Amino acid sequence: MRPLTTFVIGLAGLALWATLLSLAGRTIGEQPGETFEIEDMPTEWAEAAPSDDPSAPAESGMQAPPEAEIVPDADLPGNQPTGMPPAGPADQASPAPSVPDSLEVRPVSPEFFASPLNQAAGPLERIEPLQPPAEKTPERVRLVLLPRPESVEAGLIAFGSRNLKLSDITTTDRMRVCPTSKGGDWPCGMVARTQQRLFLRNRTIACDADSAEWEGTIEAHCQVGELDIAKWLAENGWVEAPDGSPLGDLVEKARSERRGIFGDDQR
Template sequence: MRPAALLTAVAGIAIVMGMLMAGRERFSGPDASAVASEAAAPDAGGGDAPPPPTTDPQASMNARPVDDASQFYPAQVEGKPLERVAAPEPEKPKPEPKKDAVLPRPVAENAGVLAFGDRKLALSGVIATPDDKTCKDADGSEWPCGMLAKTNFRLFLRLRSVTCDLDDANWSGTATASCKIGTQDLSAWLVENGWAEASAGSPLMEAGEKAKTEKKGIFGDDPRKGAPVAPPPDPPADNPLDPI
């Protein structure tokens, strides 16, 4: 090959290589090392870098959550840490009061027990006076105080309906309850007039002591001596809606 042709070929190759290098620099991105250095450089605005994580457990306990709901659940109130409060216990249901039962035509079996056919109802708060009980008056003579107590109680009842605090008006055997005629409590009437004693712990004990002091009923003399037996006082007016 001639020297002139060889020089021309070499010069052409050099020009082509120069053009390729220029094009590569124009279309290629920034140097990767430059990008990494820019990312590692501090913010130009002067912002501080985030602090390194702490290993202090006390600091982590006092840290507040950064969610949106944290503003409604502060860690402290008036400078005092929140305390867990036990849930209040549910209220216990109150026992239902006894229902009143209206019982017609009671018969006094004795001074303290009512009879309704084969069923018996003992009045609460009193010790019933047996109808065969005998008592002694001041001169030592005996008199049938139990029978007179029963008679006076029957005269007081006069077969009128009584209202008693029973759970069920259809009991069997013997039940115990407080009963009234109108507003007059039957147990109180017996104790106040001395025809029955108040039971231990009964609210009628004071009335019973008064009846003993005044020698009423079974605590006194035979009322048949010297004067006819006075009828018992009438109870309060009965319910006008009660046909009996």
């Protein structure tokens, strides 16, 4: 029975002690007008202490410190924020551009403008009106389409009983023979006619003739497609050109290069 009695007495003592402490704290808190001063409080704490009145504006130098924010040391590894590049010179605010005190203003004078009102009045002078430029009527060339051409010889084409000689060239007789570099001869006239026949290929040609119906032999410029027939024969050396012909240079070039009738056997 002794241990149980001792335990009960101890609990009663603790309860009594707690009751006395509670009464003592209530008595101290209910005493009006009593303040406590802390003489050893640092000056910084006293300046940063908030006012008792929440509606009173904060005085200069006595604003409440913001909530503490834990900022990791950026110099330590692993403390660099993810996705945030390191601060550099570009993050610093650029200085504002300087504004000159005065801007140069360009003077504008009304007398500089070309206005007829600023000129002195004078007698009017009548001038002749400008005549429109004379319209040049383009020279129209009549083209006649001639189907189924037959090559008689280089530079001469037949259409049934009618013949057409190409302008600016001299025809090559189909019976003409030309010398070779080895001292022999070759039938250059027959080869020239064959080359013209292969060039025309029985295609319709266009000539600057007055009519598609004529008698005998006429002379005209003719082309097949967009190619001039006489020019093609002169460039390839299958014909010669009379004096003063516009195709004379082409014939001389073909002669110097020994092309066509001016070269060796082309067969």
